[in-house]
Amino acid sequence: MKLLAALLITLVPTGIVGGTLWVIFSWSLVGWLKWAVAFGGLLVGTLVSLGLYWVLWPRPLPDDLQDEDQRADHSGQ
Numbered sequence: 681m682k683l684l685a686a687l688l689i690t691l692v693p694t695g696i697v698g699g700t701l702w703v704i705f706s707w708s709l710v711g712w713l714k715w716a717v718a719f720g721g722l723l724v725g726t727l728v729s730l731g732l733y734w735v736l737w738p739r740p741l742p743d744d745l746q747d748e749d750q751r752a753d754h755s756g757q
Contacts, residue, residue: 681738682737682738684736685732685733685736685737685738688732688736689729689732689733689736689737690729692728692729692732693725693726693728693729693732694725696721696724696725696728697721697722697725699721700717700718700720700721700722700724700725701721703717703721704717704718
């Protein structure tokens with residue numbers, strides 16, 4: 681599952697940024713509009729990457745965290 685999540689977290693924003701580059705290079709944009717599209721594509725790619733990480737990356741359940749904390753307390757004694 682981590683491999684699939686890592687691939688999606690990497691490839692989806694790459695496609696967004698690549699699409700942004702395609703728009704910049706293929707359309708004749710005015711200077712300020714070119715910068716706005718570039719910044720917007722970078723921002724959207726970053727937010728999508730963070731969103732996918734938040735949704736897809738497996739996190740331990742609170743019960744698992746509590747068990748690990750208790751094990752760590754007993755291991756020091």
